[in-house]
Amino acid sequence: xxxxxxxxxxxxxxxxxxxxxxxxxxxxxxxxx
Amino acid sequence: xxxxxxxxxxxxxxxxxxxxxxxxxxxxxxxxxxxxxxxxxxxxxxxxxxxxxxxxxxxxxxxxxxxxxxxxxxxxxxxxxxxxxxxxxxxxxxxxxxxxxxxxxxxxxxxxxxxxxxxxxxxxxxxxxxxxxxxxxxxxxxxxxxxxxxxxxxxxxxxxxxxxxxxxxxxxxxxxxxxxxx
Numbered sequence: 732x733x734x735x736x737x738x739x740x741x742x743x744x745x746x747x748x749x750x751x752x753x754x755x756x757x758x759x760x761x762x763x764x
Numbered sequence: 765x766x767x768x769x770x771x772x773x774x775x776x777x778x779x780x781x782x783x784x785x786x787x788x789x790x791x792x793x794x795x796x797x798x799x800x801x802x803x804x805x806x807x808x809x810x811x812x813x814x815x816x817x818x819x820x821x822x823x824x825x826x827x828x829x830x831x832x833x834x835x836x837x838x839x840x841x842x843x844x845x846x847x848x849x850x851x852x853x854x855x856x857x858x859x860x861x862x863x864x865x866x867x868x869x870x871x872x873x874x875x876x877x878x879x880x881x882x883x884x885x886x887x888x889x890x891x892x893x894x895x896x897x898x899x900x901x902x903x904x905x906x907x908x909x910x911x912x913x914x915x916x917x918x919x920x921x922x923x924x925x926x927x928x929x930x931x932x933x934x935x936x937x938x939x940x941x942x943x944x945x946x
Contacts, residue, residue: 732808732903740818742944746889746913748936750827753889753915755844755867757820761946764813 736763807902810854819845824871826884826917836919838873838884846888859897859905866890880923887933889915891940905946913940 732738741758793799822844827837850863871886890913897907914937921930 738814738903738946740944740946742909742942744891744909744940744942746891746915746938746940748913748915748938751825751915751917751936752938753822753824753871753886753913755820755822755889757818757822757844757867759816759818759820759848761814761816761848761850764815 732763737761738763810852810859810899810905813849813851815847815849817845817847818865818867819843822867822869822871822886824886826873826886836875836877836882836884838875838882840871840873840884840886842870842872844869844871844889854899857899859895859899859907861895861897862893863895863909864890864892880921880929882922883920885918887916887918889913893940893942897946906943907946908941908943910939910941913938 738761739758740761741756743756744754746753746755820843821841823839823841825837825839844867846865846867848863848865850861852859852861866888867890868888869886872883874881874883891911892913893909893911895907895909897905899905914935916933916935918933919931920928923929
């Protein structure tokens with residue numbers, strides 16, 4: 732969290748779909764209620 | 765002379781007033797005097813729900829051999845972006861949560877094979893994950909996550925003359941593992 736109610740994140744994900752797969756490296760922001 | 769005396773009296777009265785006000789603002793320490801309490805800043809509370817947006821890079825290995833009647837593999841790379849909603853609950857330095865993230869992508873590729881060529885496009889993916897994180901600082905969470913994943917891939921097949929001879933749109937179910945910092 733960098734400010735009240737707000738946070739930033741960065742993450743890596745691997746998704747497997749049998750013989751296919753997807754990888755993503757993403758960053759984002761969240762607003763917390 | 766009278767004016768000087770009046771001015772002198774007014775100055776003394778004003779100075780006495782200031783001194784009295786100062787005494788009221790800063791009383792001398794004595795029995796029963798408590799200094800003002802120091803209140804540290806409130807620590808972040810990770811329990812609760814959130815919504816947000818994300819943007820990043822994505823790359824894929826696509827195998828749609830059954831769609832075109834032969835071996836078709838592609839390795840597109842591109843951009844993925846979308847939104848996410850989730851909820852967390854905090855126990856001391858541990859945070860547990862669930863989240864759904866939906867991203868659209870521009871993952872595209874064109875592949876030649878024995879009967880022609882095929883364009884593949886990964887239109888979107890969605891992940892529903894549970895995560896477990898540890899607070900190394902009150903406002904820094906490192907986490908791992910895993911769960912279910914879904915994606916949609918379109919394939920358009922062309923013959924050697926460039927005429928479209930087939931297409932498909934396939935939804936696939938799978939799994940996901942990942943991690944990050946927030």
